[in-house]
Amino acid sequence: MRKFLVISIPIITLVFFILIMLSGNILKKPIGNDDNIPESIQMLIQDIESENWENADIKTNDLSASWKKIVKRVQFSSERDEINQFDICISHLRGAIMARDKSSSLIALNEAYEHWNDLGK
Structure with missing residues (x-):
């Protein structure tokens, strides 16, 4: 029993840490309505192209809040x-x-969008 524990505990620990380190692409996907980074970036691009600066400022705050959740x-x-x-x-x-x-x-x-795409690779 002792030999089994001595071998299995490190293996289980290593597998657990490997799963955590490879989960970046899964964890960056939106879970709710307020943490969709690519959608926020696209909406910001539309506001900036139409020069709607007040709305872009609000959406930048929303993007920052979404990023704080995802990070x-x-x-x-x-x-x-x-x-x-x-x-x-x-x-x-x-x-x-x-x-x-x-x-x-x-x-x-x-x-920012390029950094988002590279995140978790």
Whole structure:
């Protein structure tokens, strides 16, 4: 019995950690209505292209809140650099919206979308 426990406990632990580290693509999928990052980015792109800056500012806050929910789920299965880069993109987006700079806003959103796609790979 002791030999079985000595062998099985490390194997079970390793399998558990491997499953956690490979679960990034599953955990980043939306669970509710308020944590769909790709949809939020698409809606922001539409608002920025139509230069609806007030609505874009509100949706940026919604995107940030959604990201804070998702980052808690994917923090163990994603690279820390990708998580930090997504945070930086949201900060750049806030500044570009405050400046009402259409091109910088779209650049920040596309960069954020690329970081989102790379998250969990």
